Amino acid sequence: xxxxxxxxxxxxxPGARRTAFVDGREIALFNVGGQLxxxxxxxxxxxxxxCNGVITGIATSSGPGDYRLERDGEFLRCPWHGWEFExxxxxxxxxxxxxxxxxxxxxxxxxxxxxxxxxxxxxFPVIMENDYIIxxx
Amino acid sequence: MNAPFQEVQARQTLAxxxxxxxxxxxxxxxxxxxxxxxxxxxxxxxxxxxxQALSSTLMYPRMMAAGMRADALPASGPAGSDLDMLRQQHxxxxxxxxxxxxxxxxxxMEERNPEFAAAMSRAxxxxxxxxxxxQEPRLRAxxxxxxxxxxxxxxxIERCAGDRRYVQIMLSSRPSDPLGHPRYWPIxxxxxxxxxxxxxxxxxxxxxxxxxxxxxxxxxxxxxxVFVACMEALAASFILGGVFERFPGLKVxxxxxxxxxxxxxxxxxxxxxxxxxxxxxHLKQRPSDYLRQHIWWTTQPIxxxxxxxxLIEIIDWIGWDRLLYSSDYPHWDYDNPSxxxxxxxxxAQRRKIFRDNAMALYRLS
Numbered sequence: 001x002x003x004x005x006x007x008x009x010x011x012x013x014p015g016a017r018r019t020a021f022v023d024g025r026e027i028a029l030f031n032v033g034g035q036l037x038x039x040x041x042x043x044x045x046x047x048x049x050x051c052n053g054v055i056t057g058i059a060t061s062s063g064p065g066d067y068r069l070e071r072d073g074e075f076l077r078c079p080w081h082g083w084e085f086e087x088x089x090x091x092x093x094x095x096x097x098x099x100x101x102x103x104x105x106x107x108x109x110x111x112x113x114x115x116x117x118x119x120x121x122x123x124f125p126v127i128m129e130n131d132y133i134i135x136x137x
Numbered sequence: 138m139n140a141p142f143q144e145v146q147a148r149q150t151l152a153x154x155x156x157x158x159x160x161x162x163x164x165x166x167x168x169x170x171x172x173x174x175x176x177x178x179x180x181x182x183x184x185x186x187x188x189q190a191l192s193s194t195l196m197y198p199r200m201m202a203a204g205m206r207a208d209a210l211p212a213s214g215p216a217g218s219d220l221d222m223l224r225q226q227h228x229x230x231x232x233x234x235x236x237x238x239x240x241x242x243x244x245x246m247e248e249r250n251p252e253f254a255a256a257m258s259r260a261x262x263x264x265x266x267x268x269x270x271x272q273e274p275r276l277r278a279x280x281x282x283x284x285x286x287x288x289x290x291x292x293x294i295e296r297c298a299g300d301r302r303y304v305q306i307m308l309s310s311r312p313s314d315p316l317g318h319p320r321y322w323p324i325x326x327x328x329x330x331x332x333x334x335x336x337x338x339x340x341x342x343x344x345x346x347x348x349x350x351x352x353x354x355x356x357x358x359x360x361x362x363v364f365v366a367c368m369e370a371l372a373a374s375f376i377l378g379g380v381f382e383r384f385p386g387l388k389v390x391x392x393x394x395x396x397x398x399x400x401x402x403x404x405x406x407x408x409x410x411x412x413x414x415x416x417x418x419h420l421k422q423r424p425s426d427y428l429r430q431h432i433w434w435t436t437q438p439i440x441x442x443x444x445x446x447x448l449i450e451i452i453d454w455i456g457w458d459r460l461l462y463s464s465d466y467p468h469w470d471y472d473n474p475s476x477x478x479x480x481x482x483x484x485a486q487r488r489k490i491f492r493d494n495a496m497a498l499y500r501l502s
Contacts, residue, residue, distance in 0.1 A: 047476030052208035054201065079207035080471050082200050 001125075001136050009131045012036070019051050022135055027124060029133065030055070030087065032073050037087040038135050039076070040122035045092075048080040050121065058084060058093060076121075085121045092117030151487065152234040153474050154495035156435045157338070157392050157463035158227070158276070160238050160269050161217035167268075168243065171260035179253055187247040188345040196342065197357040199469060209467035216467040220272055227466045228275055231474060234492065235501045236276050238265055239307060239338050239392065244281040246309045247343040254283035258293055262303070270302045277501070279307040279336055285343075287320060291327040298331035304499040306333050309340035310367045310394065311348065317371075317378020325384045334388040334433070334498060337371060339364050361470075368394030369402050376406065376427045379419040388498065389432050393465060396434035397442075400454045403428050429456060433498060435463035436490065437472040445479040452486075461498070462491045 006020035006029065017030045019041055028041040028051035043050050057072035075084045075093070083092050093116065125136040162168065169177050189196055201207055202216070209226060211219035228236060245258030258281045265278035280297045282290035297303045306328050314320065316337075328335055347353045348367065354360040368391045374380075381387060406424035410417075420427075434455065440448060452460060465471050474491055482490070495501065 043476075045476070046471075047473045048206075048471075049208065054207060077201065077207075079202075080469060082469065 004135050004137070005132045006135050007133050009128050009133060012133050017051060019049075020135070022137060025137070027135055027137075029126065029135070030076070032087065035087075036126045036128065036133065038124040038126035039085070039087075039090060040124075043078045043080065043083065044119040044121055045078070045083050046080050048078050050076060050078050050085070052079040053077045054079070055087075056084070083117065083119060085119070090121035090123040092119040092121070150232065151474075151491055152232050153462055153491040154499075154501065155227075155231070155233050155236045155464045155466070156336075156390070156461045156495055157239050157437060157465050158223070158236045159217050159466065159468060160223075160240055160265065161215045161242065162264075163214035163218035168257065168260045168264055171263045171267075172256055176253060176256040176260075179250075185243055185247075185257075186249045186253075187341060187343070188249060189247075189342050197354070197360040199357060201469065204469055206467050206469055206471050220269065223466065224273070227464065228273070231464070233275055235495070235499075237304060237336075237495075237499070238269055238276055238278050239336070240265055240279065240281055241338070241340050244307075244340070245283045246281065246285075246307075247341045248283070251283060251286040251289065254286060255289035255293065258283050258289075259296070262293065262297060266302055277304040277499070278302055279305045280333070281307050282324065284308050284321070284324065285313050287323045290324050294324070294327040294331055294333070298327075298333065301500075304333065304501065305336040305390065306331075307336050307338060309343050310337040310364070310371055310391075311339055311342055311344045311346070312371075313344045313346075315370060315374035315378070317374030317376070317380050319378075322380070322383065325380055325387050329384045329386045332386075332500075334390050336390045336392050337368065337394070338392040339367060339394075364393055365395045365398055369398055372399075372402060372428065372432060373406065373424075375431070376424045377417055377420070379417070381427045381431045382419055382421060387431060390435065390461065390498070391432060392435045392463065393437060394434075395438070395440060396436070396455060396460060397440045397448065397451050399428065399432075399434065400451060429459070433459050433461055433494070435461045437463040437465045437477070438470045439472055439477050441479065446481075448480050457486050457489050458494055460490045461495045 004022045012018055012029055012031045014031050014034050020027050026041040028039050030037040032055060041049050041051050053076045055073055056075050056077050057069045058075050060070055061067050074087055076087055077084050085092050127134050172180060205216035209216040211222045240261050244261040245254040248254035248257055261281045270276045270278050280294055280303050282293050284290055294306055348360060348363045354363060375389060403425035410424055462474055
């Protein structure tokens with residue numbers, strides 16, 4: 001694994017996003033409230049450049065009539081088909097093919113109502129060091 | 138945050154024909170120059186009259202960006218209104234050889250006033266040429282017609298026929314009556330004379346019927362799915378109504394309604410055809426024969442089964458010469474040709490679906 005300086009820290013302040021090319025791969029960089037994220041800039045489902053997605057939370061429900069928007073700022077929604085990826089892991093969530101089974105359990109287990117989807121966005125370690133943003137890949 | 142970046146995607150090598158691109162008006166008055174003074178006055182005084190409350194809104198709110206790709210909003214105007222953005226985001230990186238326009242909004246199909254619907258259809262067709270096809274030689278127009286006013290629809294087809302910049306006749310898959318009804322037949326006669334396929338695409342709620350036979354859907358997810366039910370009903374109506382017996386040269390393209398249902402519909406119709414043949418004595422072939430001879434399907438939004446290879450068997454039944462790649466740009470459920478087909482194809486199959494079938498059907502050159 002090699003380290004690559006992609007930009008200076010003030011080029012990626014909290015609330016900002018940008019892209020960088022590293023070893024021929026386009027990386028999407030996000031600074032969400034000081035938390036840095038780096039993902040391969042290509043949706044594993046349909047190929048969209050996910051840097052253009054909306055940063056959002058996730059809608060959860062224990063059943064009809066109960067809806068909540070939770071964990072605001074922790075998910076990236078693909079700009080095309082709307083797959084939602086957890087920024088911290090790259091994991092897609094809310095796969096409708098499996099949520100029904102888990103919804104049954106969620107009445108007893110708080111936080112257990114998110115179910116993994118089939119896609120994982122490729123993530124890379126990203127750190128701030130000496131006022132520079134550094135991605136490892 | 139949440140502002141779009143510039144496109145820098147690598148160009149894909151296989152040239153494609155995209156059979157579903159949606160152009161939008163950059164400004165609300167963009168059609169006015171194409172309307173006669175009488176209808177310009179009408180437009181500005183009364184506005185359009187569609188079968189829906191709050192007519193400038195979406196009946197079913199989309200989960201984002203008003204149903205558009207969230208990255209397709211230009212600096213000014215709505216998604217789909219900027220030709221340069223269409224080139225940069227789609228035509229260039231996807232290597233589109235020809236792109237077929239499907240003009241949806243305010244084209245005349247949803248309009249209730251028949252004379253105004255005819256004027257709006259003509260205006261939309263002239264606008265497609267001026268704003269899109271004349272500016273970008275890869276684009277081709279579809280003739281929008283006031284389909285509930287067949288006499289005027291025929292006049293508009295005849296006005297455009299012969300101009301090869303128009304490659305099909307566009308009808309809504311939500312008509313007032315099932316499209317096999319004889320009142321629409323003058324349109325098919327005109328299509329056959331002009332040698333143009335009919336492209337069916339959902340356009341709002343112009344027929345005024347709920348989009349399912351059992352009432353209005355509750356969710357957008359449900360509404361999106363029932364495009365399929367519309368197309369099945371219309372395919373059955375064309376076939377059983379005898380349209381293809383009467384107009385043997387007619388070709389119908391079902392756009393954005395899926396294709397995986399086609400074998401099941403044909404099997405059910407064939408099964409009962411043998412028993413109820415006396416009810417439809419005008420049919421000389423089995424329903425599946427008409428389906429295979431007269432109907433084409435576009436691919437977007439492509440079905441995504443758990444085992445993508447299941448689609449291969451379905452396409453084997455339908456015929457690899459019957460599917461036409463479509464993207465639906467700039468809508469949210471856009472299909473990129475490099476990613477949307479998750480099953481292996483031979484080079485010959487790929488060339489047919491992405492290019493050659495459409496080149497032949499629409500006689501593109």
